[in-house]
Structure formats: C-alpha cells, structure tokens
Amino acid sequence: MKELKILLILVVVVLVGYWGIEPYAHSVMHGEVKKPDYNYSDLKTTAATTGDPAKGKELFVANCASCHGLKNDGINPGMDKNAAIASFNVVPPDLSNIAAILDHKFLAAFIKNPQQATENPKFAMPPMAQLSDEDVGHIIAYLSSVAKKNLDGKEITIEACGRCHSIKYQKIYAETPAENLKAYLGKVPPDLSVMGKAKELEYLETFINNPQNGLPGTSMPRLGLTKESTEKVVAYLDQIADPHREQRNKLGMWVIGYLVVMVGLTFAWKKKIWKNIH
Amino acid sequence: MKFMDWLDERLAVRQLIKVMLTEYYVPKNINFLWSFGVLIMVVFAILVVSGIFLLMYYKPDSHLAFDSVNKTIMMDVEYGWLFRHTHAVAASIMFLVLYVHMARGIYYGSFKAPREIVWITGYILFVLMAATAFTGYLLPWGQMSYWAAQTITTLFEKIPFIGPDLVVWIRGNYIVEDATLTRFFALHVVFLPLLLIVFTAIHLYAVRIVGSNNEDGIELTKEEKKHGKGIPFWPVFMAKEFFVISVFLIFFFYLVFYQYKFAMDPINFTPADYLQTPTHIYPEWYFLAFYEVLRGFFFSQNLGLIAFVLSMFIAAFLPWLDTSPIKSGNHRPLYKILFFIFVADFVFLTILGKLPPTGLYAWLGFAGSLVYFAFFFALPIISRIEKKKLEGGR
CATH class of the missing domain: 1.10.287 (Helix Hairpins)
Structure with missing residues (x-):
C-alpha cells in the first residue's frame, strides 16, 4: 500500500513534467497551426477553368511551349534545360500532368499572375497578360485532357517539388543545380529525405498549401496543389522518412508481450522467496 | 561442484559470493525506491550494448555523421533503428532513474554520515553522466545537436582571463565544427564511459562498506540485519529487484517503440547548419x-x-x-x-x-x-x- 502511494507520487510528478515539456511547450513555441485552404479563397480571378481542349492546344503551342514542354503530347520546350537555367535560374516544369495535381482555380489565377498566386514576388514566370479569360479556360481544358490520372505520392512529389528539392535518400536529385537555386531563392532548398520526421505532418500539409502560413517570409512559392495531391505528398514524405514503422509496431508488441510474461514470473518468484519474511 | 572447488581454491569465489551477495544484508524497511540503483546499472548496460552496435556504423565526420545516423543506421542496417531508438531513449530515461535515485537519497538522508563518500562519488557519477549525454548529443549532427553544443561551449567564454582561449581549445576551432565532433566522439565513447565505470566501482565499494540507509534512517548493525531486521542481497533483495526491473522494462520498451519523440527531437532531423540559428534552442x-x-x-x-x-x-x-x-x-x-x-x-x-x-x-x-x-x-x-x-x- 505504502509503495503504491510512493509510485503514485512518482507517476504524477513524471506526468506533470512530461505535459510541461512536450504538449504544453510545443503549443507555446509553435502556436496554433493554421488550417490549409484548398479553395484558395484569397485568389480572385475572372479567368475560366474549362473550355475547348483543341483551342487550348493551339494557345499552348503559341504561348507556353517556348519554355514548357509537354511530353504526354510530344511537345518539346522551345529552349533546352541549360538555356532555361541560365535565364531563369530554375528549370521550367514539363506541364504534362500539371492539371492533375494543381487546383484549377489556382492554375487559372496563376497563369494570369504567377507572382500573386505563388505569393512570391520574384517568381520566374512572367504574367500572361495577353491571354483572355476564355483563353486560360481553353488551356486548362487542354492540360486536363492530356494529364495522367491517379498519380501516386512519389510521382506527385517529384512533379511538385523535384525541380528545387532533392530527396537524396531516395536517390532523387533536384533538377535545378544548387547554385542556381541559391541565386533564385536566396538559399538552397532543404533535402526532403527525412522531412516527414523533422516536421509534424499537420504542419507539412499547411506549409505545402501555403508556405507563408508556416514560415512567413520564406522564398518557397505557393504551389496550389489540390487537397488530394497535398495529402499524397505528405503521406509519401512520412513513409520515406520512417520506412520501418510497420516492423517497429509489430516488434514492439512482441517485446512488450514477452515482458508481461516476465513480470508474471518475477512476481511469482518474489512471492515464493518472500513467503517467510515479515 | 568439482569446478567450483577448483575455482574456490584459486579465487576464493565462495567467500566472494558470501561477502558480496548471500551474506551482504540490506535493511528490511526499504521500499522500491531502493531498487533504482540496480535500475541505473541496467540502463547503463543497455546504453553500452546499444552504443557498441551504433559504433559499428556511425561516422564521426561532420560531412558523414548525419547521413550515417539517419540513413545507414535508421534505414539500411537491419534493426539499426531499434538500436538508435534504444540508445536515445535509454540516455533520456537514465536521467529519470538518476533523479529518482538522488531524490530518494535526499529525502531519506542517505547522504549523511557515514555515507558522504557514497554521496560524493554518486554526484561525480551524475556529472560524468551529464557530460556523456552532452557529448553524445552532438554526434547525430542535427540542428539541435549543433546549436546546443555551440551555446553550451560559448558559456566558457565568460570565465575570466582564459575564457575565450578556453572555448577555442574545447572546440578545436573558432566555431563548433568537425574537430569538435571528433573530440566529443572520443570523449563520449571512450574517456567518459571509462571514468563512469571507475567511479561506479568506488560508489558500490563504499555502499558495501557502510551499507544501505533505510526508511527510518536508523542505523542497523550487521548483527541486527542478520537477525530479523535485514534481508540478504541474494536472493531476497534481488527477487524483488527482478520484478521491479521487469515492470520498468515494460515502460522503457513502450517508450522505445511507441513514444520515442521526446528523446529524439524532430528538429534534430534537420542537418546542422551553422548559418541558420533555430528559433528556439x-x-x-x-x-x-x-x-x-x-x-x-x-x-x-x-x-x-x-x-x-x-x-x-x-x-x-x-x-x-x-x-x-x-x-x-x-x-x-x-x-x-x-x-x-x-x-x-x-x-x-x-x-x-x-x-x-x-x-x-x-x-x-x-x-x-x-x-x-x-x-x-x-x-x-x-x-x-x-x-x-x-x-x-x-
């Protein structure tokens, strides 16, 4: 009885300390994580998000293909990778699957004004002021018609992050050389190999949705991913950062089960030895 | 039994077992808090064993350390993650067990005469353990490893006259860098554990001489302990100790498998960067x-x-x-x-x-x-x- 009382005091002291240095300290240090906004409701655009794919293709070739390729439809970019790096310090993305991973409203607002949509005043792509609201709709319709559906987390991550971020533990390396990224963004973007461990998953989701909500002043542009793509990226980052989770959970059950048996045996032995001691 | 006789003739093992275990008496009026000394030994053993396995893959080099820990050990080596989790959690829990052990000593007055040497050697062990933990924390070469080492070594700057030179001497560089990592590694895996073992030996020897204190703080002679007021260390005390160890290990391995984050701070999964100070250190x-x-x-x-x-x-x-x-x-x-x-x-x-x-x-x-x-x-x-x-x- 007396020993249980001592144990209780010990447990209470440990739990109060734990509460203070983990949940409480974290809530004070990091504050409330903002919820992601997948409607991109701050973006007001009159541009259409759908139209005629055939017209869209013509507009794409005329307006976009000087920088962007579209492998799915056999379109090569007008400038090669090195020329693009030399002029923009970043590789322009191939747009084959872009409509499958980005929110279409965001995409429309982005084509009209990339700096505003990404919340990055130095974003490399110039605004496409020459395109009318309908033109934008046609282009998005075309991009949707060629995009592969059901991309997995790894594919989306490479499409969305791979031009600037490396994931070296997965042997994935940023398309743009580090020194150019430094010139473009002010620093080399971090490697994502164990990002799923370095940050809370909830934070990652908010951060990817809008980097300024997670790290105000960061030079990472807002990407405009849909809810589904964001969740797939976060799940992928989580999985590659902690590849042995299943093994760990399973082994943990065995070890603890074994120790429960040990507790039973050692308790019985203690009873036996202490039987005659009062 | 023949073998025991043979050994006994040469090493007097029977006498040794009597003195150390079967006729070494501890008071009967002690509670489970007196089990924490042996618990510390258990945790220390866990640290040594898991540490040896980590040592086989760890690279003490500022360019390789982070990846050798987070890629090689955590991802590539079979059950490498288990040894790292165990080592990290054991390092953290070591201090919980130490603090309980020390608090028990303070509450029941176990530091008082004639146990001053027990207390002092115990305190030296605490300080050595703190130094071991501090040097070990730099080794994964994450952001918090780096900035904790940077902050704490900077403290020495304030020492009058020799301060600034001392800091450079400790770091082996003007900032925490590769040289610091390598020397902390040497201290962590050889020098400090060696000192820990030496002082543990003195600590235990001193306890054997003066005996354990008890809940009432009233000294018992060996005769009193032998006749009713005490129990032999083996098997009676240890029978209870094994039960306490088993319960403790459930708690310990629960942390290792399911609640390791408190011992492996997320921020330390970002590689050390001397140009970027974290918001909170x-x-x-x-x-x-x-x-x-x-x-x-x-x-x-x-x-x-x-x-x-x-x-x-x-x-x-x-x-x-x-x-x-x-x-x-x-x-x-x-x-x-x-x-x-x-x-x-x-x-x-x-x-x-x-x-x-x-x-x-x-x-x-x-x-x-x-x-x-x-x-x-x-x-x-x-x-x-x-x-x-x-x-x-x-």
Whole structure:
C-alpha cells in the first residue's frame, strides 16, 4: 500500500513534467497551426477553368511551349534545360500532368499572375497578360485532357517539388543545380529525405498549401496543389522518412508481450522467496 | 561442484559470493525506491550494448555523421533503428532513474554520515553522466545537436582571463565544427564511459562498506540485519529487484517503440547548419532546470552563469549543509515540506526551461531559481532548529 502511494507520487510528478515539456511547450513555441485552404479563397480571378481542349492546344503551342514542354503530347520546350537555367535560374516544369495535381482555380489565377498566386514576388514566370479569360479556360481544358490520372505520392512529389528539392535518400536529385537555386531563392532548398520526421505532418500539409502560413517570409512559392495531391505528398514524405514503422509496431508488441510474461514470473518468484519474511 | 572447488581454491569465489551477495544484508524497511540503483546499472548496460552496435556504423565526420545516423543506421542496417531508438531513449530515461535515485537519497538522508563518500562519488557519477549525454548529443549532427553544443561551449567564454582561449581549445576551432565532433566522439565513447565505470566501482565499494540507509534512517548493525531486521542481497533483495526491473522494462520498451519523440527531437532531423540559428534552442529535458537558472538569474548573463554552476554542484555539498542528527524525511516534518517544495520547483524549472524566456515566463523562472537555492540555504537553519528540539526533549 505504502509503495503504491510512493509510485503514485512518482507517476504524477513524471506526468506533470512530461505535459510541461512536450504538449504544453510545443503549443507555446509553435502556436496554433493554421488550417490549409484548398479553395484558395484569397485568389480572385475572372479567368475560366474549362473550355475547348483543341483551342487550348493551339494557345499552348503559341504561348507556353517556348519554355514548357509537354511530353504526354510530344511537345518539346522551345529552349533546352541549360538555356532555361541560365535565364531563369530554375528549370521550367514539363506541364504534362500539371492539371492533375494543381487546383484549377489556382492554375487559372496563376497563369494570369504567377507572382500573386505563388505569393512570391520574384517568381520566374512572367504574367500572361495577353491571354483572355476564355483563353486560360481553353488551356486548362487542354492540360486536363492530356494529364495522367491517379498519380501516386512519389510521382506527385517529384512533379511538385523535384525541380528545387532533392530527396537524396531516395536517390532523387533536384533538377535545378544548387547554385542556381541559391541565386533564385536566396538559399538552397532543404533535402526532403527525412522531412516527414523533422516536421509534424499537420504542419507539412499547411506549409505545402501555403508556405507563408508556416514560415512567413520564406522564398518557397505557393504551389496550389489540390487537397488530394497535398495529402499524397505528405503521406509519401512520412513513409520515406520512417520506412520501418510497420516492423517497429509489430516488434514492439512482441517485446512488450514477452515482458508481461516476465513480470508474471518475477512476481511469482518474489512471492515464493518472500513467503517467510515479515 | 568439482569446478567450483577448483575455482574456490584459486579465487576464493565462495567467500566472494558470501561477502558480496548471500551474506551482504540490506535493511528490511526499504521500499522500491531502493531498487533504482540496480535500475541505473541496467540502463547503463543497455546504453553500452546499444552504443557498441551504433559504433559499428556511425561516422564521426561532420560531412558523414548525419547521413550515417539517419540513413545507414535508421534505414539500411537491419534493426539499426531499434538500436538508435534504444540508445536515445535509454540516455533520456537514465536521467529519470538518476533523479529518482538522488531524490530518494535526499529525502531519506542517505547522504549523511557515514555515507558522504557514497554521496560524493554518486554526484561525480551524475556529472560524468551529464557530460556523456552532452557529448553524445552532438554526434547525430542535427540542428539541435549543433546549436546546443555551440551555446553550451560559448558559456566558457565568460570565465575570466582564459575564457575565450578556453572555448577555442574545447572546440578545436573558432566555431563548433568537425574537430569538435571528433573530440566529443572520443570523449563520449571512450574517456567518459571509462571514468563512469571507475567511479561506479568506488560508489558500490563504499555502499558495501557502510551499507544501505533505510526508511527510518536508523542505523542497523550487521548483527541486527542478520537477525530479523535485514534481508540478504541474494536472493531476497534481488527477487524483488527482478520484478521491479521487469515492470520498468515494460515502460522503457513502450517508450522505445511507441513514444520515442521526446528523446529524439524532430528538429534534430534537420542537418546542422551553422548559418541558420533555430528559433528556439533548448537542451534535452534533463538539463532544462539548470538551463532555466542559467538564463533567468537576475536577468544577467554573468550572474546567470555563476548561478548555473552553483545550481549544478551545490547538491554535492548536502552532507555539510544539512547537519541535522535526524536522517530520514519521514521523521522531519519541516524538512519533508521543504523537500516536496524543492521537487515541485525542480519540475517547475524544467518546464520553464523549454518555454521562451520572455514576459511572465522570465519572472517565473527567476522566482523558481530563487526557490531552488532557498532549499539549500534553509538546510543549515532547519538543522539547527531540529538540534535544539532534540536537546530540549532530553
């Protein structure tokens, strides 16, 4: 009885300390994580998000293909990778699957004004002021018609992050050389190999949705991913950062089960030895 | 049995077993808190074994360290993650077990005569363990590893005259860099563990000579312990100890498999970057109370540093601060109250140590630091009160 009382005091002291240095300290240090906004409701655009794919293709070739390729439809970019790096310090993305991973409203607002949509005043792509609201709709319709559906987390991550971020533990390396990224963004973007461990998953989701909500002043542009793509990226980052989770959970059950048996045996032995001691 | 005879002739093993185990008596009136000494040995053994396995893959080089830990050990080596989790959690839990062991000593007066050497060697072990933890924490070469080492080594700058040179000497560079990592590695895996083993031997030898204290703090002679008031270390005491160890291991492995984040801070999964200071720099939980004294004392860096050093070492002088003839807190009402205020204050300082030192938190931290020292400075006073009471009672 007396020993249980001592144990209780010990447990209470440990739990109060734990509460203070983990949940409480974290809530004070990091504050409330903002919820992601997948409607991109701050973006007001009159541009259409759908139209005629055939017209869209013509507009794409005329307006976009000087920088962007579209492998799915056999379109090569007008400038090669090195020329693009030399002029923009970043590789322009191939747009084959872009409509499958980005929110279409965001995409429309982005084509009209990339700096505003990404919340990055130095974003490399110039605004496409020459395109009318309908033109934008046609282009998005075309991009949707060629995009592969059901991309997995790894594919989306490479499409969305791979031009600037490396994931070296997965042997994935940023398309743009580090020194150019430094010139473009002010620093080399971090490697994502164990990002799923370095940050809370909830934070990652908010951060990817809008980097300024997670790290105000960061030079990472807002990407405009849909809810589904964001969740797939976060799940992928989580999985590659902690590849042995299943093994760990399973082994943990065995070890603890074994120790429960040990507790039973050692308790019985203690009873036996202490039987005659009062 | 023949083999035992053979050994006995050469090593006197039977006599050894008698002296060390079967005829070494501990008092009967002790509770499970007296099991924490052996628990510390268990955790130390876990640290050594898991550490040896980590050593086989770890690379003490600032360019390789982070990847050797987070890729090679955590991802590629079979069950490498298990050894790292075990090592990290054991390092953290070592201090929980140490603090309970020390608090038991303080409450029941186990530091008092004739156990001063036990207390002092124990305190040296605590400081050595702190140094081992601190040097080990740099090895994964993450952001918090780096900045904790940077911050703590900077403290030495304040030492008069030799300070700035001393810092460079400790780091082997003007900032924490590869040279620092390699020497911390050497200290962590060879020098400090060696010292720990030496002082553990002295600590245990001293305990064998003076015997364990007990709940009532009334000394028992060997004869009394042999005839009813004591139990032999083996098998009686150890029978209970094995039960305590088993229960402890459930808690320990639950943390290893399911709650390891407190021992492996997420921020340390970002590689060290000397150009980017993290927003919040804090040590591991077991140093937080002392850290809070450091940064909060009279809001002055110099006084903070003096108070920090004092707070780390003042408990070593307990046998001379508390001279009351009564040992156990069970029979000292005033001391009992002070003790629990001290424990609450230590937890309070630990929590504040992780919070940003601004506004109200800074003032609370300062108040907590004062209470911390007040406990030690109150000891001579209540010792005198208790002495007077005893004399009056006669």
